Amino acid sequence: MKRKKQFRLLTAWLLLAAILTACAGKGGQTPAAATAQTTAAPAETTAAPETVPAETTQEAATAAQTEAAETTAAETEAEEATAAETEAAVDRYEEIIDRSGDDGKFVVYFLDLEVGPDATDKSGDSTILISPDGKVMLLDAGHPDAADMVIQVLEDLGIETIDYLVASHPHIDHIGGIPAVVEKFPVGMAYRSYVDYTTQTFNNYINALEKAGIPVTQVKTGDVIDFGEQMQIEILGPEEEIEYPEGFPQSSTQFLNDHSVLMKFHFGETTALFGGDLYTSQEREYVELYGEELAVDLAKANHHGKDTSNSNKWIRTVHPRIVAAMGDEMVSMDAYNRYLKEGGEYHFTLVDGIIKVILDDQGNYEVIDQFDSWMN
Numbered sequence: 291m292k293r294k295k296q297f298r299l300l301t302a303w304l305l306l307a308a309i310l311t312a313c314a315g316k317g318g319q320t321p322a323a324a325t326a327q328t329t330a331a332p333a334e335t336t337a338a339p340e341t342v343p344a345e346t347t348q349e350a351a352t353a354a355q356t357e358a359a360e361t362t363a364a365e366t367e368a369e370e371a372t373a374a375e376t377e378a379a380v381d382r383y384e385e386i387i388d389r390s391g392d393d394g395k396f397v398v399y400f401l402d403l404e405v406g407p408d409a410t411d412k413s414g415d416s417t418i419l420i421s422p423d424g425k426v427m428l429l430d431a432g433h434p435d436a437a438d439m440v441i442q443v444l445e446d447l448g449i450e451t452i453d454y455l456v457a458s459h460p461h462i463d464h465i466g467g468i469p470a471v472v473e474k475f476p477v478g479m480a481y482r483s484y485v486d487y488t489t490q491t492f493n494n495y496i497n498a499l500e501k502a503g504i505p506v507t508q509v510k511t512g513d514v515i516d517f518g519e520q521m522q523i524e525i526l527g528p529e530e531e532i533e534y535p536e537g538f539p540q541s542s543t544q545f546l547n548d549h550s551v552l553m554k555f556h557f558g559e560t561t562a563l564f565g566g567d568l569y570t571s572q573e574r575e576y577v578e579l580y581g582e583e584l585a586v587d588l589a590k591a592n593h594h595g596k597d598t599s600n601s602n603k604w605i606r607t608v609h610p611r612i613v614a615a616m617g618d619e620m621v622s623m624d625a626y627n628r629y630l631k632e633g634g635e636y637h638f639t640l641v642d643g644i645i646k647v648i649l650d651d652q653g654n655y656e657v658i659d660q661f662d663s664w665m666n
Contacts, residue, residue, distance in 0.1 A: 382659070386646045387447050389448065392648060397419070402639040402660065409433065413432055414432040414462070414467075416467065417616075419517075432466065437469075437471060440467050440470075459549055459551065460491070469498035484528075485549045487546070511526060511530075513525040528549045551566060558652060560651055561587055564589075569599055573592065573600075587649065588649065589614075590613075590616070595626065605634070609632055612637070642661055642663050642665065643659060643660025645659055
């Protein structure tokens with residue numbers, strides 16, 4: 291957690307610097323300037339004619355010093371109080387988990403995950419999606435070390451059953467937390483692609499589903515899934531027929547990422563797109579295949595917002611109004627700038643914490659970030 295706290299402290303300082311700069315531009319005074327004026331006054335007093343008794347001069351100097359000390363103490367106290375209020379006000383976790391006004395809406399939670407210092411993999415993705423009629427989907431569950439965080443948010447949201455459990459692709463930072471989750475929550479149906487893997491993480495995932503007696507549906511291009519009674523999900527890829535590269539599973543990172551399940555959600559006039567860790571080459575193929583059909587209101591940034599993905603062509607085609615990236619490390623700003631250039635509102639869990647997006651069926655939306663940041 292230390293790394294994220296440092297980023298959020300930096301964000302707070304950047305916001306404070308912006309406020310101070312704005313005040314200075316409007317003719318306001320910084321505390322240092324006010325103190326300079328306070329301490330400058332005694333200089334005029336000590337420059338009085340020689341007829342002023344030394345005792346009077348000394349009293350004036352002492353009074354000035356006392357006033358300056360009191361002013362400094364007051365400023366320090368005010369700064370500490372402001373910092374405490376800011377720290378207390380910036381964390382909107384309670385507001386985020388409050389579901390009282392969410393009935394009839396499509397609600398998406400992009401979770402803020404982190405792994406311990408000894409972990410060799412990133413924390414990964416985990417998204418909770420709730421349909422207008424209250425059906426719950428968990429899309430990925432992050433790294434095994436982050437499973438407790440996923441479980442905590444599910445519990446705090448008052449969720450007792452996961453109706454849909456989706457694995458975007460079989461990397462540890464996406465399916466690693468699933469075994470712990472299914473030990474805690476009953477699951478209606480699990481969904482995955484036709485891609486198989488040979489790691490212990492993948493075996494643990496499959497064994498956990500079997501042990502819990504969870505039925506599994508393998509999805510492919512062209513499938514349509516009902517998400518509750520008011521929403522549908524189009525499966526845009528991958529195909530059922532999987533052509534594994536020579537030497538698989540060695541050097542298979544891009545192959546697995548490019549075989550992430552690509553899902554488009556429909557709720558009236560509102561749409562959302564989730565593509566796991568798709569790389570640029572696969573993005574290009576989908577753009578050529580689907581074109582404007584990829585355009586949505588909400589999109590998850592592919593591969594944690596990295597430059598391996600989120601190409602200009604993809605962003606121009608998807609053209610989302612809201613973009614959310616999940617990750618525990620700062621990546622290149624290129625993807626961020628590309629989305630902004632296309633008019634996207636960009637949110638990143640590293641600095642924004644948990645991101646809650648509330649959408650109605652007319653394309654209207656509200657975004658609540660757990661923390662304030664310079665990104666949006």
